[in-house]
Amino acid sequence: MQSLEERLKGNGSFSSSTPGLRLVWSGSSIGTLKKCFRYYELSNLQGWSLPAAQVDLAWGSLVHQGLELYYKGRAAGFDHQGALRSVIFWALANTWDKELRRAQSWPDSKKNRVTLIRALVWYLDQWQDDPLRTKLRPDGSAAAELPFGFLIDHRTSDGVNYMLQGRLDRLVEIQGQTFISDFKTTGGELSERYFSQFSPDDEFSLYTFAGEVAFNEIASGIIVDALQVGATFIRSQRQLVSRSRDVVQEWYRELSWWLDAAEEAARRGSWPQNQQACSMYRGCEFRGVCSRAPGARQAFLEANFIQKPMRAGFGQED
């Protein structure tokens, strides 16, 4: 078994003096930490996930990349059909196994090659006359899939500044106001309950904060484009999630408390369970791990989960 020190060796996102102390944080890693320190240790530091989560991640990433290609194509002057055709070709080519000369096999009824093509066509057709106009960057390219990273004032006890990083899906404009557009996919219903999960939410607070710090854009809110994915259908719904500056400032102030707590946990080499979170979020996937005796957990993890390799440095999503 690889130790945490070996796993994180040479990774610029982590402190070289305190093993396990993350210096570069994303909305996802902050949210994971706040949910449960043990969950953060297992999923983020050690990289364990259920095989199905890997499929969700890969499928969602392909949809995001397809949309980015579409928005960039439209900004470059392609009409809807031309841009869509390019996206579909790209999606087919990226899910084709060249060695086996056959379509990649996706072991999921909702997240597979057919539903990927369906999602792109249905969603992009629905919003081909989108009232949200993608903003243009100074170089004329579409403001889509925008990576950001910036240092913040808060520091480790060794005096190293923390960094926040992430990626905005799209900066859009409507009626003279700027919004951050964020695309989500889910297998569940697009209910009020679904949309309520974004207020409060670390990722969206970070995005609003980053809009101003990294892109000099004061966003009036985040427009969530949610896509419900079924085996035979796609349903899309759009909703505005507001984030006032006061709320974002409060989030940023409180972030320093969590970063200090993470440093303390890393120094102790101990990431405690938050047992009140085990039943939340449709039940924690690591419940079966934490409910076992400490000595039996590693074998259970290895038998039921996949361990992702650690990706190093800034620009790598965590």
Next chain:
Amino acid sequence: MPELPQSDALREAGSGADSLTELMSRDPAGLSAQDLDRLIDIMRGQRENWAKMEAQGGRQKKPAVPTASAEELGL
């Protein structure tokens, strides 16, 4: 006995699924712009069928004109 009104649509959906299977199983490098447009049109047909079914309030029922799932297509 008169033919059920949905049978034409089912036949169309069936042929669409066959074309979809054929197009999706081909090496994308060999697909022409027309092939890609045909694939897009099949997906648009599925969307129309789904929208009709939703409009009829059949959200909880099996669609009268099914859109093919990957499993049904053997993909």
